[in-house]
Amino acid sequence: xxxxxxxxxxxxxxxxxxxxxTLESSFEGLELDSLDTVELIMEIEEAFDxxxxxxGTLKTIGDVVGLIEKAIA
Amino acid sequence: xxxxIIGTGSALPKTIQTNSDLTAxxxxxxxxxxxxxxxxxxxxxxxxxxxxxxFTASINALENADINPxxxxxxxxxTLGGDTITPSLACLVQEKLGATCPxxxxxxxxxxxxxxxxxxxxxxxxxxxxxxxxxxxxxMSKLVDWTDRSxxxxxxxxxxxxxxxxxxxxxxxxxxxVGNQHAxxxxxxxxxxxxxxEKELPIPYLIMDGPEVYRFAITAIxxxxxxxxxxxxxxxxxxxxxxxxxxxxxxxxxxxxRLKLPMKKFVLRVKNQGNTSAASIPLVxxxxxxxxxxxxxxxxxxxAFGGGLxxxxxxxxxxx
Numbered sequence: 421x422x423x424x425x426x427x428x429x430x431x432x433x434x435x436x437x438x439x440x441x442t443l444e445s446s447f448e449g450l451e452l453d454s455l456d457t458v459e460l461i462m463e464i465e466e467a468f469d470x471x472x473x474x475x476g477t478l479k480t481i482g483d484v485v486g487l488i489e490k491a492i493a
Numbered sequence: 494x495x496x497x498i499i500g501t502g503s504a505l506p507k508t509i510q511t512n513s514d515l516t517a518x519x520x521x522x523x524x525x526x527x528x529x530x531x532x533x534x535x536x537x538x539x540x541x542x543x544x545x546x547x548f549t550a551s552i553n554a555l556e557n558a559d560i561n562p563x564x565x566x567x568x569x570x571x572t573l574g575g576d577t578i579t580p581s582l583a584c585l586v587q588e589k590l591g592a593t594c595p596x597x598x599x600x601x602x603x604x605x606x607x608x609x610x611x612x613x614x615x616x617x618x619x620x621x622x623x624x625x626x627x628x629x630x631x632x633m634s635k636l637v638d639w640t641d642r643s644x645x646x647x648x649x650x651x652x653x654x655x656x657x658x659x660x661x662x663x664x665x666x667x668x669x670x671v672g673n674q675h676a677x678x679x680x681x682x683x684x685x686x687x688x689x690x691e692k693e694l695p696i697p698y699l700i701m702d703g704p705e706v707y708r709f710a711i712t713a714i715x716x717x718x719x720x721x722x723x724x725x726x727x728x729x730x731x732x733x734x735x736x737x738x739x740x741x742x743x744x745x746x747x748x749x750x751r752l753k754l755p756m757k758k759f760v761l762r763v764k765n766q767g768n769t770s771a772a773s774i775p776l777v778x779x780x781x782x783x784x785x786x787x788x789x790x791x792x793x794x795x796x797a798f799g800g801g802l803x804x805x806x807x808x809x810x811x812x813x
Contacts, residue, residue, distance in 0.1 A: 453529065454707075455529060455703075458704045459711070474704060474708070
């Protein structure tokens with residue numbers, strides 16, 4: 421559920437409806453630079469009405485999904 | 494109570510440094526800088542002192558306002574610092590202008606100009622007729638670490654001034670501060686007390702947590718613009734122009750997207766100016782004023798964010 425929503429936000433952000441995304445997809449592999457990542461996280465936070473700590477350990481979509489699941493549990 | 498802006502002025506140092514110029518001593522590229530910041534070139538104080546650009550911007554603003562410096566009642570200088578710790582930059586500008594009024598600096602980093610407007614508004618709310626010069630000046634080239642490619646490419650030097658007097662152009666204003674040294678820090682020079690010689694002190698150059706500041710900046714623009722338009726009794730869409738602090742094009746685009754406002758409402762000058770800290774908003778204001786792009790009755794919002802962390806925003810009606 422969280423993953424699907426994150427994928428939807430990501431596809432909208434990149435304006436690529438068919439974008440292939442897995443839990444292992446890295447921001448770098450998705451061609452998201454550090455500023456894109458911040459914006460994406462902000463959109464995800466808004467969608468789930470929560471906030472997550474951003475630090476250097478966030479590398480993949482799975483990392484974000486994990487933090488969101490923990491935050492809204 | 495409120496004020497009216499009766500004149501604007503600005504000055505940029507002569508030396509222009511392009512992205513390609515930076516590649517001579519930094520491991521970076523024009524495309525990398527442009528795609529992440531929207532910046533192509535910046536002006537740097539090499540020949541000029543900080544006072545030189547402050548003075549030129551002040552003279553331009555006073556001429557534009559048709560005010561003799563002797564008739565100024567106050568000079569406020571939003572700046573991280575001039576050429577000297579003391580005298581303040583405001584006092585040196587006062588001397589060079591031949592003015593005789595009180596003068597002082599304020600430090601609210603990149604939000605300095607909006608903080609300066611609020612201070613001016615507070616003085617004017619005494620109800621006494623006053624003419625106030627606000628001269629926002631920063632020479633970031635003297636504060637950044639020119640070996641740090643993540644920050645050196647962003648910043649630049651400049652001066653922007655406004656002359657304000659009693660009037661009713663200010664519709665709302667909001668300032669904020671949330672103390673945070675980690676996000677943006679320029680440590681003080683260490684001094685030479687013998688007791689400090691063995692102690693490891695920070696290098697006095699700018700350090701910034703880019704992603705954290707980026708997030709803070711987008712949130713600041715969105716929250717502050719919503720607040721000042723609400724306080725002014727208008728809708729965001731009613732604004733004719735928004736002059737954001739010129740830090741990074743992507744911050745402005747990110748905020749516009751979240752506010753669902755067209756980019757054409759936001760004035761962008763970051764391309765050839767870089768981030769001039771406190772000077773960035775009055776530099777834009779002066780450019781618009783001199784090119785006849787400000788019409789009487791226009792509703793303008795200013796929105797700034799910077800070290801501190803500080804933010805400031807306001808809604809003005811243009812009447813000059």
